Amino acid sequence: QQQVKQSPQSLIVQKGGISIINCAYENTAFDYFPWYQQFPGKGPALLIAIRPDVSEKKEGRFTISFNKSAKQFSLHIMDSQPGDSATYFCAASIRGGGADGLTFGKGTHLIIQP
């Protein structure tokens, strides 16, 4: 059973446009939600993360929107650039001390067309 569902699988956006990737989770124990960006042949790099006590977090062109009641969160990339072309993974983990690893969504392959 996949615990974090991510959509769309692939996305093409024109340069300067807004890229939107959505994720939904089932496990209400999740309380940390990071987004990772991965370029081919590289490891995932943390982009931005949110905890459920806030509804939105913005860092530069990247914004996470979080809806706790709907158990959904999304990544918005404003003014998308060709250099943003990569695979994006949402993820979730559980607080409470200890290390438990991340549960990842299946990923979104984003292409920004010049």
Add this chain to the structure above:
Amino acid sequence: DTEVTQTPKHLVMGMTNKKSLKCEQHMGHRAMYWYKQKAKKPPELMFVYSYEKLSINESVPSRFSPECPNSSLLNLHLHALQPEDSALYLCASSQVSQGRTEAFFGQGTRLTVV
């Protein structure tokens, strides 16, 4: 320094070989992880070490043997692998605390089993 260093970057091994993957971090993180990533798929958690003790083993075959010699190092010993074990192997680290902090990934080791 937010770097997780993995060596080697690429590894080709035969099914009867024994090899080791190495991971190092100097961020003072006391949780370290091994993930396996197949092409166009999200990372899959294999092992978690917390305070140098194995805390999670996600039903990984015994041909993969993790080791955490100290708080900065993590090894993955490989023996009698199968071609389907070919993948990108990622190491990650994070703090171990109730205030969940970011997990940082290395660049990975691209493993090919022939």
